[in-house]
Amino acid sequence: MGFGQVQQKGTPMKTLQVGKPAPKFDLPTQHGDRLSLDSLLARGPVVLFFYPVASSGGCTKQACHFRDLGSEFEAVSAQRVGISTDDVSAQKGFTDAEGLDYPLLSDSDGAVASAYGVRRKYITPVKRATFVIGADGMVRDVITSELNFTVHADKALESLRGG
Numbered sequence: 001m002g003f004g005q006v007q008q009k010g011t012p013m014k015t016l017q018v019g020k021p022a023p024k025f026d027l028p029t030q031h032g033d034r035l036s037l038d039s040l041l042a043r044g045p046v047v048l049f050f051y052p053v054a055s056s057g058g059c060t061k062q063a064c065h066f067r068d069l070g071s072e073f074e075a076v077s078a079q080r081v082g083i084s085t086d087d088v089s090a091q092k093g094f095t096d097a098e099g100l101d102y103p104l105l106s107d108s109d110g111a112v113a114s115a116y117g118v119r120r121k122y123i124t125p126v127k128r129a130t131f132v133i134g135a136d137g138m139v140r141d142v143i144t145s146e147l148n149f150t151v152h153a154d155k156a157l158e159s160l161r162g163g
Contacts, residue, residue, distance in 0.1 A: 014117050015116070015117040015118055015127070015129060015142060015144065016115075016116045016117050016131065016139055016142065017139065017142065018139050018140065018141060018142055019138065019139065020138070020139050021137055021138055021139070022037060022046075022048075022116075022131060022133045022137055022138065022139050023037075023112070023115035023116060024036065024037045024038060024137075025037050025105075025107075025111075025112045025115070027083070027105040027106060027107055027112065028088050028105070028106050029088075029091070029103045029104065029105060029106075030088060030091035030092040030094070030095045030103070030104045030106070031092065032088055035081075035103055035105060037133075037137070040079055040081065041133070041135055041136075041137055043077075043079060044077040044078060044079065044135050045076070045077065045078045045079070045132065045133060045134055045135055045140075045160060046078065046079050046081060046131075046132075046133040047066075047073065047078050047079065047080050047081065047130060047131070047132055047133075047153075047156045047160070048081050048083060048116075048130070048131045048133060049062065049066065049080070049081070049082055049083070049128075049129070049130040049131075049152050049153075049156075050082075050083050050084065050113060050116065050118050050126045050127065050128065050129050050130070051063065051082060051083075051084050051126070051128055052084065052124035052125055052126055052127075052128060053084065053086065053124065053125070054084055054086040054090045054091055054093070054094035054104070055090070055093065055094045055097065058128070058147070058149050059084070059128075059149075060094075060098060061149035061150065062128065062149040062150070062152055062153075063082055063094070063098060063100055063104075064098055064100075065149065065150045065152070065153045065154075066080045066082065066100075066102065066152070066153045067098065067099065067100050067101060067102070069153050069154075069157065070101055070102070072157055073153075073156075073157065073160075076157065076160040076161060078132075078156075078160050079102070080102040080153075081102060081103050081104075081105060082100070082102065082103070082104045082105065083104070083105040083107050083112060083113075084104070084105075084106075084107065084125070084126065085106075085107050085108055085109075085110050085113065085125040085126060086106060086108075087106055087108050088106045090106075091104040091105070091106050110125065110126070113125070113126045116129070116131065127144065127146070128144065128145065128146050128149075128152070129142065129143065129144045130142070130143040130144075130152040130153075130155070130156055131143075132156050132159045132160060140159060140160075141155070141156065141159035143155040143156060143159075
């Protein structure tokens with residue numbers, strides 16, 4: 001797959017639901033290397049969280065909460081991955097400013113956000129949503145909240161722990 005390409009069959013959907021296969025992707029990280037969903041899943045479950053804008057107040061709270069719970073995600077063998085439509089340099093600046101210890105992906109054309117059903121036309125580029133993806137590539141849980149920035153990591157952990 002090329003830059004920003006997504007494997008998706010059929011027509012655009014509403015926010016992806018539990019029990020559906022997670023759309024595959026291959027995107028650049030904040031360091032400019034590429035990361036695919038397949039390579040992530042080879043190492044275990046993935047917590048993929050979409051956020052509207054790097055370095056904004058709410059997105060910083062959300063991303064830092066994922067950072068602060070790193071050892072808890074490690075304990076359940078889950079990988080944290082943030083994604084927004086910001087370019088690679090904005091993702092790098094966000095990572096450096098906040099000391100983020102996980103990949104941030106640049107979905108600059110919004111193709112992955114569209115595949116996951118979180119792309120917007122108005123207000124912000126994407127809905128704030130988190131997808132817990134099992135090692136089998138199936139969506140186990142979907143967490144959405146525009147204003148409760150910490151619920152995404154908390155609920156993802158609860159889901160991974162079987163709660």
